[in-house]
Amino acid sequence: MRDFYLGGSISEVFEMLPEYRVKKVKLGTREIGLVRIGERIYGFSSFCPHRGASLIQGSINSQGEIICPLHQYRFELKTGQAKAGDCADLQTYPCELSEIGLIITLP
Template identity: 30%
Template sequence: MKWLKIEVSIPDHNFITQILVNGQKLCLIKNQNEIYVIQNTCPHAGGVLSGGWCKEGNIVCPVHRWEYNLKTGMGAKGQGDYIHLYPTELREDGIYVGFKESLWQRFFK
């Protein structure tokens, strides 16, 4: 696992924003004092999840309002899809996001 620090200051209140990390646009969410990093593109039809909102532990896509659970990534009942959740770690110097490394990347470290 490769851990990269997010260069964003986290406010005290809930928020959702797009971040650029590891060359990818991701969605950073603070909801009820938990930090989540998820893919930023909705698997339904490409909506931008960082333009959405949180409801009862789900991120709601602003385009067609499909919902995805922030702890499991699973789509709401009947959707049959899911989003990718990135591991996050709160360290003394900030928040880190984990990216899986391929065997090839591990070999050439």
């Protein structure tokens, strides 16, 4: 496991991550997506497990799911569970908001 840090404070993280907008971030050799809903931040693989479409272009619905732009498959941001479509669950990454910014843990 490896931790990555973004921002230097909670307010900096909120400025970097406007609510309900997917942001692409490169951490080491991995590209992930981040999205903020209220004070919760979710990290996930930036590619759909079905056909590899970019989830950075996806949208977020009111149920806290990201919707793949290619086939409209839906994934719960909290767990990565596939909610619509016949494919594997989405890889998610723990994110912790702290006074020193955002801590993202990758395997």
